[in-house]
Amino acid sequence: MNIETIRWRDNHIELIDQTKLPEKLVFLKCRDIKSLHDAIKMLKVRGAPAIGIAAALGAYLGIKNFKGGITGFEKQLNGVIKYIGSSRPTAVNLFWALERMKSVFDKNKKYPVEKIKKLLFEETTAIIEEDKITTRRMASYGVSLIKNNDSILTHCNAGALATFDYGTALGVLYKAREDKKRFRVFFDETRPLLQGARLTAWELLRHKIDATLICDNMAAVVMRKGLVNKVFVGADRIAANGDVANKIGTYSVACLARLHKIPFYVVAPVSTFDMSLESGATIPIEFRKPHELIWIKGIQVAPKDIKVYNPAFDVTPNELVSAIVTDAGIFRPPYKKSLLKVKEFKLNQL
Amino acid sequence: MNIETIRWRDNHIELIDQTKLPEKLVFLKCRDIKSLHDAIKMLKVRGAPAIGIAAALGAYLGIKNFKGGITGFEKQLNGVIKYIGSSRPTAVNLFWALERMKSVFDKNKKYPVEKIKKLLFEETTAIIEEDKITTRRMASYGVSLIKNNDSILTHCNAGALATFDYGTALGVLYKAREDKKRFRVFFDETRPLLQGARLTAWELLRHKIDATLICDNMAAVVMRKGLVNKVFVGADRIAANGDVANKIGTYSVACLARLHKIPFYVVAPVSTFDMSLESGATIPIEFRKPHELIWIKGIQVAPKDIKVYNPAFDVTPNELVSAIVTDAGIFRPPYKKSLLKVKEFKLNQL
Numbered sequence: 001m002n003i004e005t006i007r008w009r010d011n012h013i014e015l016i017d018q019t020k021l022p023e024k025l026v027f028l029k030c031r032d033i034k035s036l037h038d039a040i041k042m043l044k045v046r047g048a049p050a051i052g053i054a055a056a057l058g059a060y061l062g063i064k065n066f067k068g069g070i071t072g073f074e075k076q077l078n079g080v081i082k083y084i085g086s087s088r089p090t091a092v093n094l095f096w097a098l099e100r101m102k103s104v105f106d107k108n109k110k111y112p113v114e115k116i117k118k119l120l121f122e123e124t125t126a127i128i129e130e131d132k133i134t135t136r137r138m139a140s141y142g143v144s145l146i147k148n149n150d151s152i153l154t155h156c157n158a159g160a161l162a163t164f165d166y167g168t169a170l171g172v173l174y175k176a177r178e179d180k181k182r183f184r185v186f187f188d189e190t191r192p193l194l195q196g197a198r199l200t201a202w203e204l205l206r207h208k209i210d211a212t213l214i215c216d217n218m219a220a221v222v223m224r225k226g227l228v229n230k231v232f233v234g235a236d237r238i239a240a241n242g243d244v245a246n247k248i249g250t251y252s253v254a255c256l257a258r259l260h261k262i263p264f265y266v267v268a269p270v271s272t273f274d275m276s277l278e279s280g281a282t283i284p285i286e287f288r289k290p291h292e293l294i295w296i297k298g299i300q301v302a303p304k305d306i307k308v309y310n311p312a313f314d315v316t317p318n319e320l321v322s323a324i325v326t327d328a329g330i331f332r333p334p335y336k337k338s339l340l341k342v343k344e345f346k347l348n349q350l
Numbered sequence: 351m352n353i354e355t356i357r358w359r360d361n362h363i364e365l366i367d368q369t370k371l372p373e374k375l376v377f378l379k380c381r382d383i384k385s386l387h388d389a390i391k392m393l394k395v396r397g398a399p400a401i402g403i404a405a406a407l408g409a410y411l412g413i414k415n416f417k418g419g420i421t422g423f424e425k426q427l428n429g430v431i432k433y434i435g436s437s438r439p440t441a442v443n444l445f446w447a448l449e450r451m452k453s454v455f456d457k458n459k460k461y462p463v464e465k466i467k468k469l470l471f472e473e474t475t476a477i478i479e480e481d482k483i484t485t486r487r488m489a490s491y492g493v494s495l496i497k498n499n500d501s502i503l504t505h506c507n508a509g510a511l512a513t514f515d516y517g518t519a520l521g522v523l524y525k526a527r528e529d530k531k532r533f534r535v536f537f538d539e540t541r542p543l544l545q546g547a548r549l550t551a552w553e554l555l556r557h558k559i560d561a562t563l564i565c566d567n568m569a570a571v572v573m574r575k576g577l578v579n580k581v582f583v584g585a586d587r588i589a590a591n592g593d594v595a596n597k598i599g600t601y602s603v604a605c606l607a608r609l610h611k612i613p614f615y616v617v618a619p620v621s622t623f624d625m626s627l628e629s630g631a632t633i634p635i636e637f638r639k640p641h642e643l644i645w646i647k648g649i650q651v652a653p654k655d656i657k658v659y660n661p662a663f664d665v666t667p668n669e670l671v672s673a674i675v676t677d678a679g680i681f682r683p684p685y686k687k688s689l690l691k692v693k694e695f696k697l698n699q700l
Binding site: 022023189201212215218222224252256293296300301303307309310314 | 555574
């Protein structure tokens with residue numbers, strides 16, 4: 001595929017403007033943190049791991065031209081981190097990446113500002129390099145769950161565009177394809193922002209994977225007819241008990257998978273786990289504006305004055321999750337116990 | 351509301367072009383059966399009872415200018431009926447209405463052609479008058495299922511626009527409102543053609559009903575959060591065992607209602623029952639073109655070359671249906687037994 005979703009180039013952040021896909025592959029240059037903040041908020045860059053990378057690069061972008069002493073530098077860094085942290089609330093990778101940047105500062109504040117800047121830049125590179133490794137590691141674990149003649153349902157976009165260059169749930173499919181397994185894919189268009197129709201379609205076509213687009217409301221009948229036998233999705237935040245926050249509609253797919261006795265797999269790096277949360281009940285869920293349902297790309301599809309309920313994410317309770325594929329291995333219920341290893345893995349990373 | 355979805359005016363059929371709603375209330379004139387056929391096929395008029403009325407009016411439109419003898423007249427009527435019958439396969443009201451027109455001819459072929467034309471026109475008026483009565487009768491039965499403080503989920507559009515002027519599932523809500531019951535409504539936008547967002551929104555606003563638009567994939571989370579406690583939908587064809595064909599996504603809602611222990615009610619006139627079918631397995635399901643998912647009102651939202659699966663309807667098995675509200679009363683499981691009364695009711699109507 002060789003498409004990098006987001007990267008540092010010369011003195012700015014360059015990212016694929018995902019709102020322009022699939023019609024146009026447009027690269028957006030963010031030269032200040034306001035434009036980066038907007039890019040995250042408007043979903044020009046989206047997907048938990050990619051948002052993490054964007055946040056880290058944004059933190060660097062926000063301090064790279066700082067002139068002055070360490071106290072002013074810390075103040076500016078904190079301000080930048082707070083500002084970027086306000087862009088979207090649900091994907092924990094955003095806060096995880098900002099935390100990593102802050103921690104680099106904390107460990108190195110004895111050094112001159114210019115040296116700390118260099119270390120912060122190196123941290124962004126490390127986060128990107130780790131993403132490349134973790135996505136491929138997840139794929140290597142996850143591919144064991146795919147057999148020949150499987151037909152897999154996925155929701156939203158958990159592919160290269162949601163990470164640096166490979167994917168979480170779609171990464172598993174790419175690995176299965178590399179391993180020459182035979183399978184096909186159905187994917188939900190994923191209203192309201194159509195990440196499935198726009199982004200997953202684009203990726204799967206590029207990978208020449210046998211893929212069929214459906215509306216979200218068709219997943220049930222596709223399952224009933226036996227047209228899919230497994231579900232793979234990504235995640236935006238996973239609590240310590242295995243509850244999974246992911247793109248709105250994921251919970252619906254999980255319910256339907258349970259009712260049709262189809263395994264429901266989540267693929268997410270350890271950075272997506274928020275072990276500070278006992279359950280998904282306290283994961284902050286972003287609510288977005290009504291216009292996302294009333295207008296589609298500038299075309300009005302509902303009365304302007306209709307009330308709208310528009311949560312961007314939902315929480316799938318752990319009892320509906322058959323397994324969680326991570327870069328630390330595959331975890332199965334009971335998650336409260338099995339996910340202790342994730343906690344350990346995270347501690348070892350510090 | 352006082353909006354008539356479709357009517358005979360002077361020498362043509364006039365109908366609300368539902369593809370133009372909610373932006374514009376445009377009346378379309380059909381002066382020949384080709385334009386009426388297209389109006390049904392393109393969903394300018396849709397909803398099982400409204401399609402029935404359109405078909406009956408279309409049959410009359412197709413023969414009203416006939417000049418000649420009875421043999422030629424019968425041939426032309428049969429041709430018109432066959433042509434209109436080819437417009438959409440799933441809603442049985444289409445065939446039911448055409449059958450009624452054919453039956454008027456069969457019973458009266460001893461009369462002069464001009465007299466038969468008059469009788470056929472009277473039959474269209476009878477079908478419309480019956481629709482007004484049956485929708486209100488269903489509403490009177492169905493309203494008993496609505497309590498104060500209920501919150502009702504509906505899918506697609508089963509309102510005035512799907513009938514002559516009142517509605518099936520939405521008719522029950524209109525009656526509840528007339529009876530001053532307090533309740534609110536969530537409604538699915540209903541991809542791909544957005545009948546919920548466009549049509550149900552428009553109707554509920556006109557009726558000043560507290561209504562909230564959601565994407566189809568949000569129904570599950572709305573149920574889980576206890577934001578709805580009942581589901582009411584319409585139907586396009588109901589088999590003798592109570593299996594219900596209705597707009598794609600209905601089966602998904604029924605599954606989710608079951609999983610969340612929420613009653614799932616279907617509201618449909620006796621004319622929507624096809625007692626010749628033992629189960630829903632043999633209901634013909636219309637598959638529509640990929641472009642309905644790839645384009646939304648002229649805007650491309652998915653790659654042009656992506657494969658698409660686009661059934662316009664699905665079948666909800668009777669075990670997920672809590673009750674069926676009809677103009678012959680409310681029926682509950684076991685349907686094989688209870689629906690015998692529908693068979694009887696239909697026979698009495700002949």
